[in-house]
Amino acid sequence: MITEAIQAASRQRQVVAKPQQAVVVVDPYSTGRFYLYELKARGFAIVAVRSTRSVGPTFAKVYDTHQQYFAVAIDFEDFTDLASLADKICSLPFELVSVIPGSDAGVILG
Numbered sequence: 336m337i338t339e340a341i342q343a344a345s346r347q348r349q350v351v352a353k354p355q356q357a358v359v360v361v362d363p364y365s366t367g368r369f370y371l372y373e374l375k376a377r378g379f380a381i382v383a384v385r386s387t388r389s390v391g392p393t394f395a396k397v398y399d400t401h402q403q404y405f406a407v408a409i410d411f412e413d414f415t416d417l418a419s420l421a422d423k424i425c426s427l428p429f430e431l432v433s434v435i436p437g438s439d440a441g442v443i444l445g
Contacts, residue, residue, distance in 0.1 A: 355380045357406065357429035360437045362386050364394040367437025371404040380406035380429050384420070388412055394438070 357380035360370055374381050383405040385398070402408065407427060414420040424431065 354428055354430045355406075356432045357382050357427070358432060359384055359424060359434040361434065362394075363401065363404075363437035364390065364397050365438045367435075368397050368401055370435055370437055371401055375404055379432070382406060382424060382427065382429070382431075383408045384424070385410045385412075 356378075358370075358374050359382045360367065360374070361384045363371055363381075363383050371381060381404050383398075383402075385408070388410055390398070406429070409420070409423060411417075411420055414423065
């Protein structure tokens with residue numbers, strides 16, 4: 336009886352770690368980079384998804400210089416279809432709370 340009570344009390348005191356909340360930002364280029372600043376300030380993990388690697392030099396520079404904001408970076412071109420990409424994103428150890436298109440190009444996937 337006491338063993339059961341101790342076990343029950345112990346279970347109540349155990350803290351279960353909640354996964355960090357994350358936001359998916361599709362094509363975090365151009366003004367979409369401003370989402371990164373605000374999301375990081377609010378404590379969200381950022382999952383960056385590029386719809387294509389074939390972007391102009393300005394977009395590429397923005398992406399390269401902001402990689403420290405990304406908890407995970409994923410390229411859609413590495414997947415056979417949108418369902419495969421979604422499976423990968425859902426398998427990440429985050430609680431996904433939103434998907435945001437970061438630039439006009441990201442609207443297609445977002």
